Amino acid sequence: MTEKKLQYIEEAGMAFELFGMTRMAGRILGYLIVCDKESVSFNEIMDALKASKGSISGTTKQLITIGFVEPVSLPGDRKTYYRISNLKVGSILKARIQLFLKFADVLDKGRSLKEKNDRVSEWTLEVSSFYKWFGDEIDLVLQKWEREKENIIKQKTEDNENKL
Amino acid sequence: MTEKKLQYIEEAGMAFELFGMTRMAGRILGYLIVCDKESVSFNEIMDALKASKGSISGTTKQLITIGFVEPVSLPGDRKTYYRISNLKVGSILKARIQLFLKFADVLDKGRSLKEKNDRVSEWTLEVSSFYKWFGDEIDLVLQKWEREKENIIKQKTEDNENKL
DNA sequence: CATTATGTTCAATATTTACTGAACAGAATG
DNA sequence: CATTCTGTTCAGTAAATATTGAACATAATG
Numbered sequence: 001m002t003e004k005k006l007q008y009i010e011e012a013g014m015a016f017e018l019f020g021m022t023r024m025a026g027r028i029l030g031y032l033i034v035c036d037k038e039s040v041s042f043n044e045i046m047d048a049l050k051a052s053k054g055s056i057s058g059t060t061k062q063l064i065t066i067g068f069v070e071p072v073s074l075p076g077d078r079k080t081y082y083r084i085s086n087l088k089v090g091s092i093l094k095a096r097i098q099l100f101l102k103f104a105d106v107l108d109k110g111r112s113l114k115e116k117n118d119r120v121s122e123w124t125l126e127v128s129s130f131y132k133w134f135g136d137e138i139d140l141v142l143q144k145w146e147r148e149k150e151n152i153i154k155q156k157t158e159d160n161e162n163k164l
Numbered sequence: 165m166t167e168k169k170l171q172y173i174e175e176a177g178m179a180f181e182l183f184g185m186t187r188m189a190g191r192i193l194g195y196l197i198v199c200d201k202e203s204v205s206f207n208e209i210m211d212a213l214k215a216s217k218g219s220i221s222g223t224t225k226q227l228i229t230i231g232f233v234e235p236v237s238l239p240g241d242r243k244t245y246y247r248i249s250n251l252k253v254g255s256i257l258k259a260r261i262q263l264f265l266k267f268a269d270v271l272d273k274g275r276s277l278k279e280k281n282d283r284v285s286e287w288t289l290e291v292s293s294f295y296k297w298f299g300d301e302i303d304l305v306l307q308k309w310e311r312e313k314e315n316i317i318k319q320k321t322e323d324n325e326n327k328l
Numbered sequence: 329c330a331t332t333a334t335g336t337t338c339a340a341t342a343t344t345t346a347c348t349g350a351a352c353a354g355a356a357t358g
Numbered sequence: 359c360a361t362t363c364t365g366t367t368c369a370g371t372a373a374a375t376a377t378t379g380a381a382c383a384t385a386a387t388g
Contacts, residue, residue: 008277015270018263020184022346033274033284042365052348057366059346078356079364084284089294096260099182106179110197113172120197120248129317130253130309137305144301145294153293186376206335216378221336223376242386243334 001048005034024051024059029068032084039072039081090142097135104128165212169198188215188223193232196248203236203245254306261299268292
């Protein structure tokens with residue numbers, strides 16, 4: 001593993017902390033992204049990240065649960081291997097939107113406890129309504145992405161080539 | 165403050181932790197939502213939440229910085245009062261989307277460090293492209309909301325009345 | 329100018345959370 | 359069945375973060 005890649009892995013760790021994930025989870029994802037292997041074993045991860053067995057065990061489980069990583073089994077090999085899963089963009093986004101719906105519920109509950117119908121209750125009503133509406137609207141957005149993505153990605157690839 | 169409201173304030177504290185905010189920030193917002201006053205003083209917040217001066221001071225500042233709370237000054241009164249600000253739904257959402265753009269950057273950087281063009285680099289390219297596209301697309305979604313919100317909120321209000 | 333009111337700052341403490349490492353369990357191998 | 363390999367569990371520790379509380383700054387009041 002090159003110095004640059006090791007450095008990237010730490011950056012990924014920090015970045016994923018912003019999403020409420022642990023630094024170790026970010027490191028593992030970062031490693032799986034840059035390692036240039038189809039899949040890697042438990043011990044490879046441990047060695048690459050210089051972390052404890054317990055930490056790798058717990059964190060890979062977490063990553064599998066939320067769907068970013070998937071375990072791979074190979075014939076004639078008792079080890080489990082791990083790789084980045086082909087998680088759909090929609091499902092990553094939708095998981096995040098669940099948080100907004102929770103937020104909307106809290107606002108609604110707050111409004112129901114008020115004795116007055118005032119500026120604040122109008123605000124909580126609008127914000128809550130928006131997030132609930134948005135939760136449905138997102139499906140339309142994702143459909144649009146499916147229609148347009150081929151062109152958008154091709155364009156992006158060409159842009160990168162022009163930069164060289 | 166009724167028992168139910170005090171309980172709600174704690175719930176709000178927990179809920180806002182899910183957003184990476186502190187529990188105290190959630191409590192303050194919860195209190196401002198249910199207190200049924202136009203604005204409340206520093207000491208009212210302190211007493212209602214039974215928290216320290218330092219904590220209220222620091223947390224109100226945070227909430228003001230991110231725009232959820234605004235300070236209010238009243239004539240003939242040297243105290244500062246605080247209230248929920250009329251933060252636009254769009255700005256709350258857009259702040260969150262910044263995180264996704266950061267996520268996309270990390271994926272791009274990871275791809276640039278790879279020696280192979282493989283399944284993983286295709287995945288990071290697609291996910292990153294999506295979030296960058298989505299960052300622009302969101303403006304269209306917000307425009308649609310502005311056009312439709314009046315009807316949607318009216319509908320929601322009627323639904324609530326029918327439940328009674 | 330002394331006193332009171334309002335809030336800020338920051339070092340100390342409490343609390344939460346992540347991580348380690350050693351003991352353990354189960355499954356494959358010889 | 360003993361041994362090795364692979365991974366899990368969990369108590370203890372380390373590290374990060376939130377909260378307190380006392381000292382301090384500033385501005386208003388008498």
